Amino acid sequence: MDILIVLIKIAVVLVTFLTTVAYVVLLERRLAAGIQNRIGPNRVGWQGVLQPLADVVKLVMKEDIVPAQANRFIHDLAPMISIFAALVTFAVVPFGNTIELFGQQIKLQIASVNIGVLYILAFASLGVYGLTLSGWSSNNKYSLLGGLRSSAQMISYELSMGLSIIGVVMIAGSVELDKIVLAQSGWKWNLILQPIGFITFVVAAFAETNRTPFDLPEAEQELVAGYHTEYTGLKFGLFYLSEYANMLTSSALTTTLFLGGWQIPYAENFGLPAFWLSVFQVLSFCMKTLLVIVFFIIIRWTIPRFRYDQLMNLGWKVMLPLSVLNILLTGLVMLLIN
Amino acid sequence: MKSNGQLKIIHKKDLNFWQKIYLTEILKGIKLTLAQVFRPKFTRQYPEERWNPPASFRGRPVLVEQNDVERCVACGLCARVCPALAIEVQASESEYWKERYPVKFEINMLRCIFCGFCEEVCPEEAIVMSQEYELTFHSQEEAIFGKDKLLVPVEKLKDRLEFLRKYR
Numbered sequence: 263m264d265i266l267i268v269l270i271k272i273a274v275v276l277v278t279f280l281t282t283v284a285y286v287v288l289l290e291r292r293l294a295a296g297i298q299n300r301i302g303p304n305r306v307g308w309q310g311v312l313q314p315l316a317d318v319v320k321l322v323m324k325e326d327i328v329p330a331q332a333n334r335f336i337h338d339l340a341p342m343i344s345i346f347a348a349l350v351t352f353a354v355v356p357f358g359n360t361i362e363l364f365g366q367q368i369k370l371q372i373a374s375v376n377i378g379v380l381y382i383l384a385f386a387s388l389g390v391y392g393l394t395l396s397g398w399s400s401n402n403k404y405s406l407l408g409g410l411r412s413s414a415q416m417i418s419y420e421l422s423m424g425l426s427i428i429g430v431v432m433i434a435g436s437v438e439l440d441k442i443v444l445a446q447s448g449w450k451w452n453l454i455l456q457p458i459g460f461i462t463f464v465v466a467a468f469a470e471t472n473r474t475p476f477d478l479p480e481a482e483q484e485l486v487a488g489y490h491t492e493y494t495g496l497k498f499g500l501f502y503l504s505e506y507a508n509m510l511t512s513s514a515l516t517t518t519l520f521l522g523g524w525q526i527p528y529a530e531n532f533g534l535p536a537f538w539l540s541v542f543q544v545l546s547f548c549m550k551t552l553l554v555i556v557f558f559i560i561i562r563w564t565i566p567r568f569r570y571d572q573l574m575n576l577g578w579k580v581m582l583p584l585s586v587l588n589i590l591l592t593g594l595v596m597l598l599i600n
Numbered sequence: 601m602k603s604n605g606q607l608k609i610i611h612k613k614d615l616n617f618w619q620k621i622y623l624t625e626i627l628k629g630i631k632l633t634l635a636q637v638f639r640p641k642f643t644r645q646y647p648e649e650r651w652n653p654p655a656s657f658r659g660r661p662v663l664v665e666q667n668d669v670e671r672c673v674a675c676g677l678c679a680r681v682c683p684a685l686a687i688e689v690q691a692s693e694s695e696y697w698k699e700r701y702p703v704k705f706e707i708n709m710l711r712c713i714f715c716g717f718c719e720e721v722c723p724e725e726a727i728v729m730s731q732e733y734e735l736t737f738h739s740q741e742e743a744i745f746g747k748d749k750l751l752v753p754v755e756k757l758k759d760r761l762e763f764l765r766k767y768r
Binding site for chain 2: 293297561
């Protein structure tokens, strides 16, 4: 019975996740168009709602080209690693409290891993293999440069990302994500308690997901398309999907770690029935994640790309000391209060 | 910058604290980009909303048809001047007042570069650039326009003819 519940949870979350990813692509295209005073895709279906479907059909139908001198096995493997890393991270994100369905208490989280934050950091950094291997196996200088850049960038920002989470972990007293969310009840969102940590985490999240202003691995103006220059059809689609899946996952993580997760401040006092309270909590999680995604998209069309040396300067000389300082400050304040 | 023969050095103003930490500047940028979303859009929804070109527009060249007869006297100047060699004219005699007429007049629309030289050189104002810009073909043969496709009644070309008389 338990295994059945887990399987159903996985199926529901996976389907919802992938559909959301597809619609995040549409949202990005429409919002980008709006920012550039255009209309954007609005032909397929009402206001373009079927556009993601049309895109998927197009990508699946396209020819799969592998360069002559490419390492075929790794060339095939790389996009799979990329999408795997993006999907697997979402498994530990709690998207709601427990809910009672058909007389069963169901925890709204696929896997409550007791090393939560470590698990996330481990799998998020696994994603770099996808990009680096795709760059290497394509036998193309642009791909290779993109792959190298992505690995350098990921390693630099992984550090400040990990350190900026430590402040959160100190406050919650646990690395389990559901406990971190529970510790943020009421007004005690980590956004308020950890402003520096929030900023460093979000900046690192931008760098980890290869979004502008840190999209150096696929800088169009210099590297054609970066690491996925030599990819077509379904495999390109997987990279595209994993980029947006990464974005969605890191938005969900930002929500969980800093914006109170599924918590609605003081919702327990409204006197709602338990079932509806859980539903609203899940909805609040979705809304917060959506807001972070919109923020991601707007930033992309607001800030120009960093130069490579600026990226490294920011990573090592600003983000890293800031996140260390944040840990010190958090420790100091906790010591003074207790 | 040069003023009274001496080079003047202009120092860039240093960024202040808030500009240095970027965050406020980023927020200002977001405000700017978000404001664009609510401004009017420039997109034209093409197949539904079409563009009406002004009279000065050089669309596909057409032959002017007046009283069910083309004005063209088949002098062949247009074919001579055409830089892309797109026009082919064959003259013949007729019992009308103008005595000559083109028995065959073909413009290869794949070669035409819309330069308007044919229109400029024409002594009879018989070939003019129309306002049509939608030219699509399924085959090369289809792209060679004969007299059947080229003849357009003079009433439809009023704008262009007026423009030519005014500005040429």
